Each structure stands twice: as structure tokens, then as C-alpha cells.
Amino acid sequence: MRVLVTGLSTFWGGRLAQALEARSDVEVIVGLDTRDPRLPLERTEFVRADSSYSILARIVRAAQIDTVLHTHLIVDSTQASGRAAHEINVIGTMNLLAAAGSAGSPVRKVVVKSSALVYGSNYRDPYMFREDMSRTRAPHTNVERTLVEVEAFLRDFAEDNPHVGVTLLRFANVLGDELDTPIATALRMPVVPEILGFDPRVQFVHEDDVVGALMYATGHDIPGIYNVAGNGTMPWSEVCAIVGKRRFALPPLLTNYAIEPLRMMRLLRLPPETLMWLRHGREIDNDRYKKAGFNYKYTTSGTVEAFARGLRLAKTVGDKNPTYRYQREVEDFFRHSPAVIRSLD
């Protein structure tokens, strides 16, 4: 297998490249990003490039890539401005798929990490979303709009390229020790926000299951759309109780405007899509991916419990992961110098 990973410097790109390195049937891993990788990698080739079409098409052909792992989708609007999110999600995916589908392209599999944000969060929603259901209201946040657009591209691509297996994974909200999301940030605060009068049913997926799910899709031929989420839901108040935090209420009316001062003071980092989620919650049906053979490691309650334990540990010992700094020369030495003995069987 010769794999191209987009967004190598994002949390997921890095974790995925590490997991791919451990597999002996993966010959080549090429990672793409504009920033330096943030995780130490053994044999992944890092290419500092943006996702313009001509570069992608050249890389795909030159490295004879047969599998594309598209992890570089912005699913948190605090990470990028609306314009940047559009650039990365919509334009980036468009170029990537064009490169993967160009004449004579060796690509045979595309795996995309999308988000349950495509379903939105609304009081009209069914309590559980299956893969074939669509959202009940048109998206009104930038990130949701771009993700819906990305999925439309992907459908067209799958239709135009029947010889390519396209797997689209929609992940529920992720929790984990190492990941930084608006919800994880909120739960790490001394007091946790809630919206007055709302106690939504929320669902999580553990970060290990996210990596596991992406790896499973890489290693198996399971084209189609799959929801990935831990079993079950629990009320937001219960999540806060397990994490051991008190809650403070945000006003239920005009919430998005009311918290703007708190955002400006950097006391809160809650994007509009998360505010909707704090109001109505969301549950997605994870049955289809189970039937495809994937075994989850954590349920929703297990994910929250693991996160709570991680918080307690971090409270005592601080950050347990030493920070890694990418140094081009050192990394090149390890990868290409004849002096380094590479034992890869």
C-alpha cells in the first residue's frame, strides 16, 4: 500500500501516519501539510505543500499513491476563519479529488474523515441519525456548509470513478487526552458552560477509536458512508458531573451574541455549531460500521470516563507528553542517510 495522508501536521494526520508506520504492508507514506509535523514520525515522507491541484497530481503520480487518506478537514470554526475553512475544506478537497481522479491516476481508495456536523443539531431532528438521513435545516454555520459541500464532491467523485473505493466516515464529537476541541476545552475549564434550560443528549467517540476507524477503512474494502460514534448518549449535565465540574448557564436567547464578549476576552471558545449542539445535542447511529466489522474500543460513557481520568492525571503531573519539534535536517538524516540502519521487514 502506498498512502498519501493530507494534513500531516494536524492531530489526526500525525496519529494516522504513526499508525500506518506500524503496518508492514504499508510501503510508502507521504504526508502533506503546510506546517511542520507535530508528532515524531519514523518513515513518513513529509512534503511541505499546499493542496493545489498541480502539486497533488504530481505527487500522486510520482509516488504511485494507491490510497488517499483525507484527514485535513476543518471541523471546528475556531481553528480557521470562514474563508480559510472554505479554502481548506472545499478547495482542498476539490483539488485532491481531481488529482486522485486524473487520467492514469493509480489511486484505488479514498478515505475521508468528515464529521457528524453534516447532520446539524436542531429540535426537529430525529433522535438518531442514520447514514441515509439528511439534516432537517439548511446549514447556517460556515464549517457545516463547507462539509456538506465536501460530501457532495465526494459523491460525484465516487460516481465518476467506480474503480475507486470511497469511504466517508462521519465522526461524532471526539474526546481524548491529547485532542483540543471546543468541547474538550470547555470541559477543562474550572466551570463548564451550559445553555440555561437545555440538557441535551450528547455522544462522543474516543480519539483512539477515530484512529482505529480510519485505519480500519484503510485496511478493508468498505466503500460507503459510515457514522463513527461511541454507543449511547448521556445528558450534558452528567458529562460535567463525571468530569467533576460545576456548570454555569449561558442565556438561552441570542446565545451567540451574548457570549461574544466572553469570546473576545478569550474566556470561552464556543463556535456557533457547538452552541447548537449544547442546545439540542445529537446522536448518530453507529450500527452500520459495526456491521462492517469495526469493533469500538469505547462507548460514550467509557470515552467520558477515560477523559475524566486523563484530566485528573494532568491535574497532578501536568502535560505528560514532551513537546516534539520537527527539524528538517535531523528528520532527513533518519530517513535518507545510509548510516542509519532501517530494519523494516
Next chain:
Amino acid sequence: MPDTPDRPATIDLAGLDEHAGALLDPLVDEAVLAGEPGRDLVRLRPSPEPVPPIEGERRSDVDRWGRSEHVRDVARQIYDPLYRYWHRVEWEGFEHVPTEGGALLVSNHAGAIPSDAPAIMHGVETQLGRPVYGLAENLFRAIPGLGTMWSRLGGVAAHPDNAYRLLHDEQQLALVFPEGTKGTGKHYSQRYQLHRFGRGGFVEIAMRSGVPVIPIAVVGSEEAMPILWKSNRLAKLLNIPYFPVTANMLVMGPLGIVATFPAKLRIRVLPPVHFNLPPNQERYSRARVMDESEHIRRLIQDALYDMLRTRRSVWFG
């Protein structure tokens, strides 16, 4: 070592994947065959079931529908005096409510704040000890405080997929009022005149889920909170289905916004309606659905007239 040749110690290798299991199996069988009698053998066996995911301890009993048995229990205790002494609820034909398996309870709906829903849920839950989920307008979910409370008390948004999961997958009892807000929002002069039963969606759900419909007729809820006047303009302004002025408000003042009159509630459960159709079909004949829907509406309407014929007093039944 205990001498038990027939029962070799078993080690479950839970973490083994299928691949490793396939490699191990023949070796294991050989080892078992080659084993001398009287010696303990270690049988390596890949676990047939995948490892179950790690679960955490729950701090509340809120289920996937947002319902909490604990909250429900407290509510039942508070509501019980109202049920017994205020409305003096009386049932007929209670044996038609199934003690197991899914069923869709279908009833008429009346009163600005309907007293039929809590009475039916309370009665069935206390007598059968099984939960009843009340399907209602999803608008409830959008209201701060009330939406959460409603959900903890067993309210579920009446989305077809929700109803299917409740009835088919979980085989629960679900209560639905096909008249919806047209029933509760009607003027007192139209009391006990059933409105249109929606588009027959409830019949289609019951067919798809393969469960019977249990028609229920309730007398008394119309008089518990009669609507004397409605403001369409205010309703539109507040984006709610109806804005009523009830007799309760005139008699009891502000308390009358929520308090019901002590009308006697009589509930008659009619024999189950079975459809004898295969469940899980993509589509059901529209004509058949409308026929059944109209038939059930007729059954309830006739039962209501029948009950009203024998009713001597609104307050004493």
C-alpha cells in the same frame, strides 16, 4: 493440580484477531488430540465474541430518549393525588393494553393543556409497571426548561424514525394523539368532535413496526380546561400553535393558566387493531393507511358518543 481430564483449563485470548485465531485453531486441536488422558491441557481458543467496548459508570438514569425513571417516579408521586382525587380517573377495558411487546396507543386529545396524556401514561405505568413514551410535537424541544423536563418525563419528539425505533426495535408502548394541536386547540363548542387524524402517519408507523394500534377514548379532558376564546394574532406573534383564553383563567386567575378543573376522567380502552401486514416495508398503500386511520378515528368517535350518552355529570361521571 486437580485431576479433571474432562475439563481442560480454558484460556480465552480475548485480544486475538481473527487472523491469529485461524492460525491457532489447528494447532490447538492437535494439542488437544495429542494430550495424554489425565493431564491438564491448555486449550487456546480465540474469543468468539469481539471485545465489548469499555464503558464508564453512569451518574444518571437518563435513557436514549432523554427519559429518566427517577424523575418519572417523582412525577408520578406528585401527580398521583391529582389522578386519584382531582380527576378520579376510571378505566374500562384496561385488559386491552398489552403487558408485553410494542403497541401504539392512540387517543383523542383535548383541553388547552391536555389532561388526557398524563392520565393515560400514569395509569398504564402504575398498573402495568412498564413505561409509556408520549410522542408529541417536536416544538417542545425548543423551549428552554420545559423541553428538558418534558423529555425527562417520557416525552419523545414525534418523528417517524423515533416512533419506529421505540415500537419496533425496543418493543415499547408509545402514546400518540393524531389530532395534535388541532385537538387541544379547539373551541369548547366543538368538544368531543374529533378532528382529522393527521395524514394517517401513525397507522403507517404501526404497520412498519409490526405492532397493533390500541384506540383509547377519553371523556372529561374537554371540560378540564375548556378554551373560550383564541387569538390567532398572538399565536402567530409568539410562534405557537394557539393562544387560548380558558375558562380556568377566568375562574382561577393566573393559577388557571396551568390548573385544570376537577372534571371526572373516564378512559375506555378499545380492542387492539391489528393490520396483518408484513412489517418493515418501504411503503404501504396510501388508501389502506387512510382507511385504517379513518376506521380508528370512527372507533374512538363512536366510543366517545357512547360514553357521553351514559355520562350524567361532568364532575361525577
